[in-house]
Amino acid sequence: MSHTIAGKKKLLSRVRRIKGQSIALETALEGEPNCMAVLQQVAAIKGAVNGLMKEVLEAHLREHLGGEDMTKDERLEEVEDVISILKSYLK
Known part of the structure; x- marks a missing residue:
């Protein structure tokens, strides 16, 4: 079973929290928000996405690279796939 399926409920909960934070930021920006409140909300969203x-x-990594059933070439x-994703994420 894939780790994203096994942890589906927990992951969806995190995504929904991020969605709520994004909606709150959008709502704040539609009004006349305090700059510090906006910065704090952006930081909270970034932290949630990082988590x-x-x-x-x-x-x-644990499921796909930690397993013993991969050949050296597959590993x-x-x-390389993970490095590519990390490079795009950390831009």
Whole structure:
């Protein structure tokens, strides 16, 4: 079973929280928000997205790279895929 399926409820909960934070930020920006409140909300959203990324990435690494059933070439390909994702995420 894929780690994203096994942790589906928890991941969806995180995504819904991020969605709520984004909606709150949008609503605030439609009004006359305090700059500090906007900065704080943006920081909270970034932290929530980082937490989601950490959780999915950790589970992925444990399931896909920690397994013993991969060949060396498959493992190297998987590592390159993860590096590519991390590079785009960290831009």
